[in-house]
Amino acid sequence: MNGKLIGVGLGPGDPELMTLKAHRLVSGAAVIAWPALEDGESFARSIAAAAIPAGVTEIPLRIPMTVERAPAQAAYDRGAADIAAHLRAGRDVVVLCEGDPFFYGSFMYLFARLAADFETEVVPGVTSVTACAASARQPLTARNEVLGVLPAPLETDVLRQRITESGAVAIMKVGRHLGRLRALLEDMGLAGSATYVERASLPNERILPLAEAPDPAPYFSMILITKGDDPWLN
Amino acid sequence: MNGKLIGVGLGPGDPELMTLKAHRLVSGAAVIAWPALEDGESFARSIAAAAIPAGVTEIPLRIPMTVERAPAQAAYDRGAADIAAHLRAGRDVVVLCEGDPFFYGSFMYLFARLAADFETEVVPGVTSVTACAASARQPLTARNEVLGVLPAPLETDVLRQRITESGAVAIMKVGRHLGRLRALLEDMGLAGSATYVERASLPNERILPLAEAPDPAPYFSMILITKGDDPWLN
Numbered sequence: 001m002n003g004k005l006i007g008v009g010l011g012p013g014d015p016e017l018m019t020l021k022a023h024r025l026v027s028g029a030a031v032i033a034w035p036a037l038e039d040g041e042s043f044a045r046s047i048a049a050a051a052i053p054a055g056v057t058e059i060p061l062r063i064p065m066t067v068e069r070a071p072a073q074a075a076y077d078r079g080a081a082d083i084a085a086h087l088r089a090g091r092d093v094v095v096l097c098e099g100d101p102f103f104y105g106s107f108m109y110l111f112a113r114l115a116a117d118f119e120t121e122v123v124p125g126v127t128s129v130t131a132c133a134a135s136a137r138q139p140l141t142a143r144n145e146v147l148g149v150l151p152a153p154l155e156t157d158v159l160r161q162r163i164t165e166s167g168a169v170a171i172m173k174v175g176r177h178l179g180r181l182r183a184l185l186e187d188m189g190l191a192g193s194a195t196y197v198e199r200a201s202l203p204n205e206r207i208l209p210l211a212e213a214p215d216p217a218p219y220f221s222m223i224l225i226t227k228g229d230d231p232w233l234n
Numbered sequence: 235m236n237g238k239l240i241g242v243g244l245g246p247g248d249p250e251l252m253t254l255k256a257h258r259l260v261s262g263a264a265v266i267a268w269p270a271l272e273d274g275e276s277f278a279r280s281i282a283a284a285a286i287p288a289g290v291t292e293i294p295l296r297i298p299m300t301v302e303r304a305p306a307q308a309a310y311d312r313g314a315a316d317i318a319a320h321l322r323a324g325r326d327v328v329v330l331c332e333g334d335p336f337f338y339g340s341f342m343y344l345f346a347r348l349a350a351d352f353e354t355e356v357v358p359g360v361t362s363v364t365a366c367a368a369s370a371r372q373p374l375t376a377r378n379e380v381l382g383v384l385p386a387p388l389e390t391d392v393l394r395q396r397i398t399e400s401g402a403v404a405i406m407k408v409g410r411h412l413g414r415l416r417a418l419l420e421d422m423g424l425a426g427s428a429t430y431v432e433r434a435s436l437p438n439e440r441i442l443p444l445a446e447a448p449d450p451a452p453y454f455s456m457i458l459i460t461k462g463d464d465p466w467l468n
Contacts, residue, residue, distance in 0.1 A: 012358070016253065016258070020250045021251055100360075102375075103367075104375055104376060122367075123251075124364040124365045125360060126243075126334075126359060134356035134358040140337055142338060142339075144385040147337075147383035148381075150380055151378040151379070162399065165396065
């Protein structure tokens, strides 16, 4: 009988924001896979580190960050093949995912390659969006407000329109786009409603007014915008 | 010294989707508060039930669901006063929150009344959005896709525009709006890309093609829409 593919969301970074289920699955795993850049540590693995049992088999998924997609695709193809070999041998494989597996996560690339052939389970995790709001103590959305989650690389005009239309906005993957986003929000008169959050829930977390945010920002940073004058008061 | 107000996200319903931190805080609480309707059980309390210690002091927040806001406001005023009395006596108060405290949560009404006067911590939780995607095994957003979170009571024209502009959509609070939403999505040619998810992560969870969804739907139901032809494959 084949093993099961299990994508496990580990939350935004604080190991204590792992779910009980994630902790149980990682603690009992015989085979784990985790994504990382070509060099360096895996953020996902670092979140789960204390729960990973001794003697576990590890499958590193080293994903090149190149402009062309072919190298990353090839890396996912190889990773999926490594995982499939374990699944066919009857071993479950736990894939470690920072945040949530289906929310801008690399697990989706494995899911697309394996879910048709193998039993698959997805364990949701706390996303960076609500973790940033909690760290910034900035309520996100109440009642009938629209939340827009916007990746920073979108074109400025698209961002402007979506921000205008949403009651609350989380801009992901800020990084080198910080300056452009700050100029846009200043132009829209929203800079005062925007909070910059870096590495939410980690020991080196930083929460700053947008005016004081570093440019460029690290990849794991977010801008939260909430509008209205305390709409949740009523 | 005053106690601390702690809003704790408990996740979408499966007690195992509580975070380790939520479990620790609930297990060690001396005073808990939880929202509920005027009659019946508290969904938030039911998620945490197994972790609630014996002998804990409980503050029920019974919130009337009326068209006028004044009765609910008065209930939050009374609840905040009850909580403040414990905080002033030096006792921490753990407020149980289904999902995430700052994501369409009633905790925001307490936060607005108490956070200026008392130390406050917010513990994020798994939201129903990613829990529904995990249960439906429907990847939400990759790369530069926009996610729109839309409350179902919005006007149909507003919903149509936001759905058109978003790469993925989660429609919250479906309930009695199911028929109107289904007609809209059929008209937009998106009914085939829409999945209905009810009570995600609970034992009585249901996942159905939109065409088969019940009308009216229960309050705790969602419609997920993802577009594009497997954009995460590349």
